[in-house]
Amino acid sequence: MKATRRPKVLIVNAYVDPWRSAAPMRLFIPRAMAPYYLAGRFSPKQVDVRVYDEVHHGAMLNPRQFDWPDLVIFTGLTAAFDRARQLSAYFRNANPSVCTVIGGPIARAFPKTCAGVFDHVCQDDVEALDGLVEDVLGADYLAVDPAPRFDLAGWSFGLGFVETTKNCNFSCSFCSLTGEGRAYLPYSTQEISRQLDTAGRRSMLMVLDNNFYGNNRADFERRVDLLGERWRRGDFRGWGALVTGDFFKNPKNLAKVSANGCKALFSGVESLDPEVLRNYNKRHSLSSDPRSLARLCAEHGVLFDYGMMLDFGRQTIDEVDSQIDAVLESIETPLPALLSLTIPIPGTPHFEETVRAGRLMPNLRLSDLDGQKLVEWPKEPVERVVPFLADLLRFRGRKTALARHAIRHAWSRRNAFDHLQTAISMLGPLVRFGGGLRIGSVRQMHRTWQEPKRTFCAMSDPLSVAYRPSHRLDTKFAPDFEPLYLTDAEGHPTADVEMHMSQSRGSGAFAAIEATTGSAATN
The missing domain is CATH 3.40.50.280 (Cobalamin-binding domain)
Known part of the structure; x- marks a missing residue:
């Protein structure tokens, strides 16, 4: 071409x-x-x-x-x-x-x-x-001086974006970055400045790094100072980033980022169960108690957010239920920004372990790995786990407790946060878990109306209507609307999976930033 x-x-x-x-x-x-x-x-x-x-x-x-x-x-x-x-x-x-x-x-x-x-x-x-x-x-x-085309993104609630490092220095078993095995690399000051110049003045800046803290304190301070300089000159009102659990072990780190305009931090707590964290090779989060970290961050005027993953192959319904109840009962503990099942992403150690152990469900499709349905055999009967999961992900039976907690938690932080942080801490959980109507074009709304009801289990969940062409196509494209299966009817890996697992692990990444669906930390 x-x-x-x-x-x-x-x-x-x-x-x-x-x-x-x-x-x-x-x-x-x-x-x-x-x-x-x-x-x-x-x-x-x-x-x-x-x-x-x-x-x-x-x-x-x-x-x-x-x-x-x-x-x-x-x-x-x-x-x-x-x-x-x-x-x-x-x-x-x-x-x-x-x-x-x-x-x-x-x-x-x-x-x-x-x-x-x-x-x-x-x-x-x-x-x-x-x-x-x-x-x-x-x-x-080719562009003579490549720079992100943020101008094509349109308005995004006053948010600007920047990436200061690539990859991660940890190897969590469920993370696709672990499977790719690439080194953790910081951007130069010139590269970061070019992104910031392209973004222009924004209300808030989001640092999209998989791990902003990293493994080099001097370089971490260099990047914080650079953001602080831009913050002080008025390019944005504040910024937020994702850090790993080891960041909080040094009290100087919070003071450093706070003094340089940081207003929010996200950390992948993932589980409140130490044994689950060890199985994930996530030992750096063993001391990441969200209540303590949220209180510590609030003392520095920083909003704390975190993600939680459910693993019914290692946890019982009662254990998960008690953990969610404990969060709702604690005014000081923020609700998680992300609530998802652990996803066995192809290429990760967790996926290979799951395949070897025969824990993947039969006729499992790649598209089932969305974090919102059961794809691995649980330790308790499926007929008990699935209804519980369906209710939990929608906070069914807990919506009053959800609203009460969101309001009370935000009120308890009113003296530590500004108005924007307070609004985010209160409205965030309601938007994430309270449900609501999304509005799109006539075609999009009609497609949504056509979708079959979800079952929250890969073995019974029907295919999305997206697998039926939305308009007439040449018959040669029919195979393009067949799902890619990871397991066969007996639960054994398919030829695609066998071929994938026989290959060496990936070398490099095409998109340095993949924040799409909801869970950059998990994909």
């Missing part, structure tokens, strides 16, 4: 909502920024670049969107492989000469499977896109 005119490039973040809604999730924070970093590799004068994020914009359903691009680049979480393949079929049906590229966790997890679907499979960092652009379009179409 050699360009004879100004080529049209579309970068798509593929996504299928586990809650079976095709409407946009405008309130989902942080947004996926990988597409905007990828867009920055193209020359804005030579290439017409657009971004479509199915999380923020909703499901791509308008047939007129599919015949526009000459080149389509897909990224997304691993479980979005099927959706990326469906979208590729729509684009190829509308324009047989379109060039398709897949990158990110999907390409790193199943490179050979992807090679049979897409024209190009990229497993490296964002910068490696340059070589592909040269081959497909030509060197003239």
